[in-house]
Amino acid sequence: MESTGGDEPFLRWLVGLGCLNENGPPRAIDALRSKGIAIVILPRLDHTHLDGAALLMPNRRPVIALTLRHNRWDNFRFVLFHELGHVLKHLDGDRPAIYDTDLDSQRLGQVEQEADAFALDTLIPPEVWARVRGLRFANELRRVAKDEKIGVSVLAGRLRRQANDYRLHRTLVGHNRLRESLGIDETDWPK
Secondary structure, eight states: OOOOTTOHHHHHHHHHGGGGTTSHHHHHHHHHHHTTOEEEEOOOOTTOOOOEEEEEOTTOOEEEEEOOOSOSHHHHHHHHHHHHHHHHHTOSSSOOEEEESOTTOSOOOHHHHHHHHHHHHHHSOHHHHHHHTTOOOHHHHHHHHHHHTOOHHHHHHHHHHHHTOTTTTGGGTTTTTHHHHTTOOGGGSOO
16 A cells, blocks of 8 residues: 555545545545555445445455445545544554444444544544534535535535534535445445
8 A cells, every 4th residue: 555644635635525526436436546445335234334344455455345324425435534544543463454333323432433533634624623613504614615625515414413413404415426426326226
């Protein structure tokens, strides 16, 4: 794997792909693949809440697996960066795999908290979040997203999560649009 951990410009560029919405997810996958990180997309396993996994292959190549359990752009970006946090911070010979069985859970161990913090702070730097967390209107979120080169879906998704109200900003998070943007035919996707 080529370096991504110390490559702040690459990570900021990757975050900026969120501005593209429909084109952002496939471009993010291609960008990570170009850095030597394999990306695998699979349907979630029945009777699980598996969102993703990060693991090292025997040749030490990192793999990020995503289930796309929630068919939204905001969730894709959070799970992708959460798993990238595991790749950059947690995977090694002693811990070659981490399976995230429910990223919606509020009770997480230290490793999961660190991956969450990496995702949250990389997607929305703390100084930007301090400005955003009090915003309520879509036009305000769009303005900040444009100024900061952050996907509006990411801002809206985090506000929804913080408020524990998933009715908020439904039109901004790409509800039921993620799989389509990745070229996945919903008729072939398990329900």
